[in-house]
Amino acid sequence: MVNSDTNERVVITGLGVLAPNGHGLDAYEAALRGGVSGIRFIPKLAEQNFACQVGGVPQGVDEIKGAYLGADDLLAMNDAMIYAAIAGIDCWRDAGLRAIGPDAAVDWDTGAIIGTGIGGMQTIGERLIPTVDKGRVRRLGSTMVEQVMCSAVSAKLGGLLALGGQTTTNSSACTTGTEAVIDAYHKIRTRQIARMIAGGAEGASHYTWSGFDAMKVLNSQSNDAPERASRPMSATAAGFVPGSGAGMLMLESLTSAQRRGARIYAEVIGGQVNSGGQRDGGSMTAPNPDGVVRCIRAALAGAGIEPGDVDAINGHLTATFADPHELENWRRALDVEAARLPPINATKSMIGHALGAAGALEAVATVLQLHHGFLHGSINCEDLHPKIEPFRASVVDRTRPFTGRIIAKSSFGFGDVNGCVVFRRWSH
């Protein structure tokens, strides 16, 4: 039992992002402010007869990866691992920690929880299955396991940075990235470790996206207009757009951050994950509304704030039938009239749905908004969904200044799992 009086405050001292609409904090912030879509036509999806032929993929990775990773590293890394490494190294450097490299000593005070949704599917699809099916197992070489194991994304980053704390991967479908932040928050808060890199990474493989396409949950209506394809909260939302990339946050105890004079972006003041049990409207693919409401309320209670203290919401908002339900669940959780819901935006409108990386990419967006004082507009929701019309005043449809102190970020995933994390503008 941890005495709550001894809990640490948890702050964010570093960020890293590799998103479809920008690599690095400056580029990502500019893209968010400017409503820049990272969604593009993906020829491979057309070749393979996908209904949805657009997606969000970080650009220019082949040109920069050599500056982050050695030739021997790259021989055993799939896209998800490369994305995690680039964003993770950026995050580490942004936090102002020691130089990295083979001679760096183990940092026993830092761990990592880097989630992924579908993991090494690219490697499994492109190399493992075709080779094994030909009876040529020997030809797989030595690099399969480290790329297909679920923890590939955290294990590789842990080695690159010489992390000595717990280095692990969580997976809870589309809640993954947010769950990683929450788990890291609890570890630091209860003094188990000084720092954790928390985040998520997802590769850009058509194999990863195929099952979603077959479920008809991807938008197949906008192949000729990629930048308009991801339409959260829109009346013409027709499914989500698959995305990829990685987002990383360095969570650190306030004591450690102050001791080393680190720059502080924001504070994590609470977080909750739960499940709706796949009952009462919940299922493998849809959330039990009561579970969502409980999750949000527990996150706020844990943060020691009232519903009225939430100044803005970064939603899950994928552009499926679930968007109106999400707003209604938030309304219930905060116990307000629809017109009084705090401002809410959907980062997925610009980057698509990066699955296991989504919550992390959106958490980075949330922290940047708090730190720099703006709310980014959600694009492609000019034609608001009729059921969201009562919330019109709350939908942030163009970028604007923001002076609020608290933003709550939610994520929901297959398995009827929920996550809600609460960030506060940093002040002593």
Added chain:
Amino acid sequence: MNEAQITEKVIALVTPYVKNREALAHVTKDTTFLGDLGINSARLVDIVLAFEDEFGIEVSDDAADSIATVGDAVKLIGTLTA
């Protein structure tokens, strides 16, 4: 293919796996893959596959296990391609 040509190709094939880049500058036939070049032992499997592809040979597991130095590899490949 003569010994010098094989040696040149062997060095090129192992280069991506070499962690100790300085050691590449003065490779001799006694240079060891693991100790001198700092290659991860797990990657020897991949290097043998690369030899097989490049030289059109098949390397048995026992033969692969006998490769410790650049000279070992060159000698083995020379025998298998003779």
